[in-house]
Amino acid sequence: ETGVTQSPTHLIKTRGQQVTLRCSSQSGHNTVSWYQQALGQGPQFIFQYYREEENGRGNFPPRFSGLQFPNYSSELNVNALELDDSALYLCASSLEVTGAGNEQFFGPGTRLTVL
Amino acid sequence: EDQVTQSPEALRLQEGESSSLNCSYTVSGLRGLFWYRQDPGKGPEFLFTLYSAGEEKEKERLKATLTKKESFLHITAPKPEDSATYLCAVPVYNQGGKLIFGQGTELSVKP
Numbered sequence: 001e002t003g004v005t006q007s008p009t010h011l012i013k014t015r016g017q018q019v020t021l022r023c024s025s026q027s028g029h030n031t032v033s034w035y036q037q038a039l040g041q042g043p044q045f046i047f048q049y050y051r052e053e054e055n056g057r058g059n060f061p062p063r064f065s066g067l068q069f070p071n072y073s074s075e076l077n078v079n080a081l082e083l084d085d086s087a088l089y090l091c092a093s094s095l096e097v098t099g100a101g102n103e104q105f106f107g108p109g110t111r112l113t114v115l
Numbered sequence: 116e117d118q119v120t121q122s123p124e125a126l127r128l129q130e131g132e133s134s135s136l137n138c139s140y141t142v143s144g145l146r147g148l149f150w151y152r153q154d155p156g157k158g159p160e161f162l163f164t165l166y167s168a169g170e171e172k173e174k175e176r177l178k179a180t181l182t183k184k185e186s187f188l189h190i191t192a193p194k195p196e197d198s199a200t201y202l203c204a205v206p207v208y209n210q211g212g213k214l215i216f217g218q219g220t221e222l223s224v225k226p
Contacts, residue, residue: 006158035214041218042204043216055212056213102212104214106151106160106161
């Protein structure tokens with residue numbers, strides 16, 4: 001069973017640029033969630049995709065957008081990068097949204113640095 | 116407002132010195148509480164799910180328990196390799212199946 005994978009591992013961008021982060025969900029999982037984690041903080045929910053549809057969104061501006069593909073892999077796009085976007089971006093997949101099987105399993109993360 | 120609070124923020128133990136980490140939560144309709152371990156610069160590693168008050172789960176030196184208002188992660192005779200940040204999280208469903216995390220407890224175990 002393959003776990004959650006993310007790419008790239010690290011990324012350095014400058015303010016105003018755009019970035020795309022990628023995630024492959026664990027085998028058999030149809031739900032993908034994205035989180036942003038600042039140093040010393042717990043992860044903050046960005047949004048969730050369930051069977052290719054956005055299933056919920058946290059308090060992030062519209063310049064954070066995403067996609068989920070038919071194979072349930074996912075992308076996170078961030079436009080007009082700001083310095084405060086520097087963080088560890090985490091992808092998590094789960095078998096179900098609610099009920100049994102709703103445990104979310106995380107990938108290794110992408111460390112984004114905005115200069 | 117749904118909220119998760121962990122204490123202490125940091126905990127330093129000697130090898131073999133048992134202790135407990137606390138996770139207090141306020142959510143409308145608990146549908147599970149998750150514990151994760153996170154090593155520096157890495158993604159959280161799933162440890163346990165607890166669904167109902169009174170439930171307990173164990174894994175090696177770790178034991179998680181759940182009441183109606185809080186969860187405890189008990190660490191028995193810890194080893195240096197148990198050093199990590201421990202996160203608890205609860206799912207809420209008014210914004211999809213998002214997890215609300217506590218800020219974590221940074222555990223350091225010295226030999």
